[in-house]
Amino acid sequence: MSSTSAGTARELADAYLQQAQLPDLPSGHFIDGQIRAPQSGSYMPSWDAGLGRAFADFGSGDADDIDRAVLAASNAQCRWGSMAPSARADILQRVAARILEQQEYLCFVEALDSGKSLAEARGDVQSAARYFNYYAAMARTLEGRSLPLGENHIGWTVREPAGVTAHIIPWNFPTSTFARSVAPALAAGCTVVAKPAETTPFTALLLAQIIFDCGVPPGVVNVVTGLGIEAGAALSSHRLVRHITFTGSVPTGVKVASAAAPNIASLTLELGGKSPLVALSDCDIEATAEGARWAIFANAGQICSAGSRLVVQRSVYQPVLERLLTKVHSLRIGHGLGGADLGAVNSELQLSRIDHHVAGARERGRQILCGGEALEGPGWFYPPTIIDNLPVDDACIQQEIFGPVLSVQVVDNDEEALAAANCTEFGLYAGIYSRDISRALRMAQGIRAGQVTINDYWAGGVSVPFGGNGRSGYGRERGQEGMEAYMSSKAVVVRL
Numbered sequence: 001m002s003s004t005s006a007g008t009a010r011e012l013a014d015a016y017l018q019q020a021q022l023p024d025l026p027s028g029h030f031i032d033g034q035i036r037a038p039q040s041g042s043y044m045p046s047w048d049a050g051l052g053r054a055f056a057d058f059g060s061g062d063a064d065d066i067d068r069a070v071l072a073a074s075n076a077q078c079r080w081g082s083m084a085p086s087a088r089a090d091i092l093q094r095v096a097a098r099i100l101e102q103q104e105y106l107c108f109v110e111a112l113d114s115g116k117s118l119a120e121a122r123g124d125v126q127s128a129a130r131y132f133n134y135y136a137a138m139a140r141t142l143e144g145r146s147l148p149l150g151e152n153h154i155g156w157t158v159r160e161p162a163g164v165t166a167h168i169i170p171w172n173f174p175t176s177t178f179a180r181s182v183a184p185a186l187a188a189g190c191t192v193v194a195k196p197a198e199t200t201p202f203t204a205l206l207l208a209q210i211i212f213d214c215g216v217p218p219g220v221v222n223v224v225t226g227l228g229i230e231a232g233a234a235l236s237s238h239r240l241v242r243h244i245t246f247t248g249s250v251p252t253g254v255k256v257a258s259a260a261a262p263n264i265a266s267l268t269l270e271l272g273g274k275s276p277l278v279a280l281s282d283c284d285i286e287a288t289a290e291g292a293r294w295a296i297f298a299n300a301g302q303i304c305s306a307g308s309r310l311v312v313q314r315s316v317y318q319p320v321l322e323r324l325l326t327k328v329h330s331l332r333i334g335h336g337l338g339g340a341d342l343g344a345v346n347s348e349l350q351l352s353r354i355d356h357h358v359a360g361a362r363e364r365g366r367q368i369l370c371g372g373e374a375l376e377g378p379g380w381f382y383p384p385t386i387i388d389n390l391p392v393d394d395a396c397i398q399q400e401i402f403g404p405v406l407s408v409q410v411v412d413n414d415e416e417a418l419a420a421a422n423c424t425e426f427g428l429y430a431g432i433y434s435r436d437i438s439r440a441l442r443m444a445q446g447i448r449a450g451q452v453t454i455n456d457y458w459a460g461g462v463s464v465p466f467g468g469n470g471r472s473g474y475g476r477e478r479g480q481e482g483m484e485a486y487m488s489s490k491a492v493v494v495r496l
Contacts, residue, residue, distance in 0.1 A: 009118050012108040013337035023105065028059045029225060030208040032072035033218030039064040044226070046201060049115030049344035050335030050379040058201045061226030063234035066193070069222035070238045073164045073191035076219030081161040081189035085139045092136035092187060094214040099129040099179075102210065106203060110175050111336040113200045115344035115380070116299050118337060121175075127462070128179035128207070134462045138483055139187035147491065155493040161189030162266070162486050163242035166235045168228070168256065169204060170247045171197035171346050172302040178204050180462075180477050181245040181268070182221065186211075188486035192221045193241070195232050199347050201225040228252065239263050243485055246270070247304070249400075250471050268475030268485050270304065270467055272400040273428035276421040277307035277457060278443060280414065281315045283433035287455060288316075289323035292406070295431060295457040297331060297384050300345050301404035304472075305429035307457055309397060311409045311420045321369070321388075321408070328370055328384045335379065344379045345403060351380040354403035361387050361396050371404070392423045400426070414439070418446045427469035431457040450476070 007015075015021040027043065028035045038059035045054035059065070080088070099106065103125045110121035147155035165185045169178050174196055182192050196204035208223045224231050232252075236244060236259035246256045247270040257267055277295050279288045295307025312320055336343030345351045355374045362368060371385030385405045390397050396407045411417045421430060421443075430449040434440040437454070444452040450467045453459040460466075467476040475485055 007104065009104045009107040009111070009122070012105065013111070013118060016108075016112065017335070017337055022055060025056050025058075025109070025202050026205040026209070027057055029061055029065055029069065030205050030212075030221070030223040031065070031069045032222065033212050035205075036068075038062070038226070039068070044198065046113060047199065047347065048112060048379075049346055050337065052348070052378045052380060055112065056202070058205075058225045061195070061224040061231035063230070065224045065226070066231055066234040066238060069193045069224050070164060070235070070240050072219035072222055073193050074240050076217055077161070077163055077191045079217050080191055080220045083189070085142045085187075085189070088187060088189065089136040089139040091215045092132045092139065092183060095211050096129040096132035096136065098210050098214055099125065099132065099207070103129075106175060106206060108337070109202050109206065111343070113202050114171060114174060114336070115346050116336050117340055117343045120299055120343070121336070124173050124176045127176040130462045131176070131179035131183040135183040135187040135483065138184070138480065144489075147493070149493065151496075153493055153495055155491060158490045158492060159487045160490055162488055163190060164240050165190045165192055165486060166238070166241045166244040167192060167194040168232055168235065168244070168246040168248065169194055169196040171200040172299060172304070174200040175203040175207065177247055178207055180482070182207075184483040185486045186216070186220070188483055190243070190486045191219065193235060194221070194223045195228070195235050196223065196225060198225070198227050232256075233259060236260055237263070241265050243267070245477070245485070253473060266485065268467070268477060269473035270475075270477060271471060271473040272426055273304045273306070273468065273472050274309060274398070274400055274424045274426045275305050275307050275429040275431070275449070276309045276311045276447075277431040278417050278421055278433065278447075279310065279312040279316055279320050280417065280432070280434040280436075280439060280443070281313040282435045282439070283316060283320070284435060284455070285316065285319045285323055288320050288433040289327055291431060291433060291455075291457040292320070292324050293327045296406045297328070297342060297404050300342055300382065302346060302350070302402055305451075305466075307429075307431055308401065308405065309407050309409060311411060311417050313417060314410055314412050317410050321386075325370060325386070328386070331384055333375070333381055333383060342384065342404065344381050346380075348380050350402065351382060354382050354401055354405060357396060357399070357401045357403075358385055358387070358405060361390075361394070364394070366390060366394070366396070392420065398424055414443065418443060421447050425471040428467075428472035
């Protein structure tokens with residue numbers, strides 16, 4: 001990184017906001033160990049969501065750029081895949097350390113690129129380092145198993161890398177989501193082609209450079225930036241890609257799966273969510289309100305697993321809502337680089353989508369307790385919004401809004417709470433608040449979701465498997481299960 005990146009994230013942010021000074025950012029793709037200009041010579045602007053203005057350009061990739069990147073990854077596969085797992089682990093540990101060394105710069109770029117606050121960006125960057133450390137440790141423990149086949153035969157299994165892997169990265173957590181899939185792929189011995197979202201291209205490029213500088217051979221990690229309909233589609237359908245990890249919307253996930261099918265490439269799909277936070281009658285009011293606040297309003301609600309539905313029993317409805325509203329009114333809204341609690345929505349398009357959902361609720365006569373309209377610019381801001389007492393068939397209950405909008409469902413007993421929690425086609429995440437652990441566990445057992453937490457909505461971490469059921473996708477990331485997608489098992493049998 002250039003010397004212009006020196007300084008804390010706060011200092012970099014102040015310089016940018018006050019003097020429009022921006023450290024150098026890569027403008028091309030990262031292919032075969034180098035920054036390379038797009039084949040077409042076309043570039044796109046990246047936008048500062050907090051000011052609604054472009055701040056840098058990046059390469060607009062197409063099928064030719066994807067082909068270059070995939071061929072580089074394919075050529076590097078044998079060398080990287082045959083390396084001793086312990087040697088790969090050493091490199092991944094160096095990557096984790098380097099991310100932490102450069103976290104101030106990465107934090108600044110993440111916040112500027114995505115619109116989130118510096119504090120949220122810091123958590124994203126630190127999470128990325130934890131992924132590389134975690135999967136470095138897993139690389140050191142790779143092993144097969146022996147197969148008892150009787151006195152005349154001996155058999156064993158071998159774990160092998162899947163090959164070239166594609167990683168289509170979302171815009172809401174671009175740094176940690178990149179690490180969440182790339183780290184296990186590298187630990188398993190796979191090579192990587194990543195396509196970050198067109199609204200948040202830069203941290204993927206910076207991380208690819210860090211990984212290369214820490215010792216991976218050229219071609220092992222490649223990043224092509226650009227539009228999903230061009231670069232993303234070409235990557236999903238490339239004949240040399242053996243596994244695709246995609247995080248994003250359900251419609252796009254369907255397109256990715258359809259494009260991968262002719263090549264029989266395997267898939268991990270982490271798609272939408274409409275996750276419930278269930279407040280039972282014996283919940284701790286303060287803990288529930290605090291959990292609900294961050295479950296939906298962290299990162300301006302732009303989280304697949306956000307607690308976007310509050311399923312609350314009538315006996316605690318009033319105190320929970322009153323306490324939650326007090327907390328919501330204290331949130332500071334502003335530019336992510338300026339110390340706000342709630343930063344900008346990532347794009348003008350996303351802002352309009354959120355506004356459309358809430359306007360529809362208002363037209364249907366729903367009661368909006370706070371927020372409810374986009375704020376005037378500059379920048380793309382939507383205030384914390386709570387829509388009260390919605391019926392199960394309301395669009396704001398059934399459709400993912402992906403913004404700082406909480407939909408409230410009031411129920412009378414545990415059976416109704418469980419039915420409300422399971423009333424959508426999604427099944428990604430759920431939270432339960434109750435002082436009775438047996439009652440909470442019964443509720444957790446009945447909820448259809450890939451992960452359920454009790455009395456702490458964001459509990460867990462890199463070692464806890466994460467993924468969805470139903471329209472929330474399939475496959476798991478994080479934890480030991482997160483590495484399975486990038487490996488295949490080969491059985492060898494010998495007659496004695």
